[in-house]
């Protein structure tokens with residue numbers, strides 16, 4: 115069986131070595147940098163029509179091992195699945211979302227281990243795309259720049275009330291309170307995030323300005339009590355079916371004249387057609403269960419239908435590629451420590467996810483959009499400056 119695959123694989127001239135269950139080696143191309151150890155001979159038949167999901171699953175479940183730089187592993191996996199894989203992958207199903215399944219999915223991902231996330235995120239534990247003003251910044255600088263960029267886009271003024279929907283470990287909430295003098299209320303569905311987030315708020319002496327709460331976005335107050343609303347890296351968990359409800363909750367939370375910022379990952383195609391030969395299935399099974407990526411037109415439509423006026427949109431696709439490359443490199447540099455914090459299976463998942471998403475953003479499989487919207491006053495006026503000049507002063 116393996117013999118029939120070899121001619122096609124060898125044509126690809128990949129720096130790949132196959133190590134078979136009997137210990138024998140087959141070099142697919144010159145100077146192999148990656149070794150794929152096949153532990154189970156039964157897998158060979160499936161490798162004739164591989165997908166990134168099949169390869170990723172086999173690695174997570176221990177049927178194969180992968181040795182070599184993880185970014186090379188991903189590049190080789192993509193090349194092989196593009197050449198040998200199935201072209202007509204089915205459209206993903208759009209799932210029903212309820213509070214219970216969403217809470218379970220969030221806990222699976224975010225309650226993994228605070229110490230593990232601390233190992234590779236920046237010091238403020240910002241778990242979303244950073245902003246590289248020149249491209250020369252390190253991760254710490256780029257995450258601080260992202261927080262500043264968001265706060266400036268929201269035109270935060272001292273004393274204003276900011277709602278942070280999906281606040282993570284509270285990095286943006288603390289930054290906005292400290293640097294812009296606002297009152298912030300953050301909500302998350304992760305207990306681990308809440309505990310560490312509250313500790314950090316207290317440690318910085320910001321308890322009078324920042325409150326964090328375990329709450330689902332569906333339960334937000336609907337009385338327009340906030341001047342500004344921000345949601346960063348959260349709407350990917352909402353699902354297509356609930357986008358209108360989600361946007362309605364953002365609209366209801368903000369006062370007339372207020373601003374709403376939605377920052378999140380968006381799909382490559384409007385119909386959600388799969389990209390990356392099975393990468394989406396892998397992410398759905400192991401990384402973000404029930405996650406869904408709407409296209410920019412889907413989320414823009416729901417924002418508009420909720421009554422918000424979109425006033426600014428910015429794509430940061432390559433910024434997210436760079437962010438993920440930093441995260442992946444930091445995890446790869448700390449693998450032994452990571453092994454003390456999470457099970458080997460989780461480590462395998464997170465290694466593929468970080469390197470794979472970096473590759474996906476780089477290759478335009480997915481995008482990242484910041485969408486700024488205003489809730490106009492009854493007479494149609496809003497409270498924005500005439501230009502964006504203030505963002506860059």
Ligand SMILES: C[S@@+](CC[C@H](N)C(=O)[O-])C[C@H]1O[C@@H](n2cnc3c(N)ncnc32)[C@H](O)[C@@H]1O
Nearest residue numbers: 240241242280281282303304330331346347348
């Ligand atoms: C990728 S993290 C982003 C965290 C933070 N905004 C940041 O940039 O670091 C996604 C956040 O959304 C929250 N989240 C997801 N679904 C939610 C829901 N239904 N209600 C409230 N928060 C939710 C998670 O708990 C998590 O804090």
